[in-house]
């Protein structure tokens with residue numbers, strides 16, 4: 345492998361409900377940030393889309409920062425297939441030789457990326473939270489990929505020096521997407537591909553969407569989260585949340601206790617959120633929780649323990665019983681609004 349032949353940053357654009365998944369849009373944003381920070385590499389950002397998707401979806405990738413959108417099409421691709429996707433992307437890698445390939449760490453991406461890395465005999469850093477080019481050498485395209493390790497207590501930075509592409513999966517909600525801009529220039533390359541020779545060991549026959557319960561907390565502007573200190577008193581949290589138009593989140597302690605559902609868990613093994621305001625109630629502020637909410641614009645913490653680590657992350661800390669303070673806070677917010 346002559347790694348000098350490899351160029352550009354490719355982003356795997358996952359399709360969800362006919363549109364590009366938000367997590368892929370975030371990666372297009374991050375890829376643009378990387379290339380604009382190192383103009384001497386003269387890299388471009390390419391989006392790779394699989395399936396017979398609409399022109400709107402392909403344009404969506406362009407409007408969010410793909411300079412070129414490659415779309416691999418075949419009538420037979422109706423659902424995600426590990427084998428088909430791996431084969432098509434490894435063909436793309438053989439032909440186009442991307443230096444870097446970013447894949448969202450969604451359920452699909454976590455299935456696809458390791459298989460693809462093994463097929464291409466290259467390295468993969470999974471679940472990254474930070475990307476930067478080699479800070480020591482401004483002509484280098486070596487990617488420094490940082491990810492949490494040992495339960496979030498340590499961060500490791502990993503490089504893939506000898507093989508290409510440099511592959512990484514990135515947690516949804518961590519990187520910033522670009523604002524959609526219809527004036528952005530991009531090209532679309534649709535390719536009809538052959539899939540008849542690909543042996544599928546596992547075949548998805550049908551996708552049954554899970555009934556949608558409320559708003560996805562990853563997209564909420566205002567979140568009130570409760571932890572072990574709230575126990576099974578989430579009714580109070582919900583009442584306050586309804587009053588002020590917030591979504592309710594939770595720490596892993598209450599999810600593990602079966603009090604709240606996993607899809608509202610905030611943190612390293614839950615969702616990454618970045619609301620305008622995050623109110624943490626009865627949450628101690630373990631690193632694994634903070635990893636999922638520290639990018640919120642404004643953080644309010646309510647805790648009985650003056651030594652709780654959450655106070656180090658919070659913009660405002662309120663010392664006391666959250667179950668008494670929350671209703672007062674809601675009244676105050678309502679008063680200010682009127």
Ligand code: FAD
Pocket residue numbers: 494495496570571572573574594595596597598609610611612613614615625626627628629630631632633636646647648649652664665666667
């Ligand atoms: P506790 O740590 O028990 O804190 C409860 C807090 O409530 C205390 O600070 C206490 O002073 C306060 N309190 C008690 N009563 C009141 C009251 N009436 N009013 C106000 N304050 C009160 N955790 C996550 O949250 N998300 C994750 O994604 C996650 N992933 C993990 C991944 C790994 C690999 C590991 C090892 C752990 C992970 N954890 C995660 C768990 C994490 O380490 C903590 O155990 C967890 O966040 C603690 O939850 P908590 O703050 O609700 O509970």
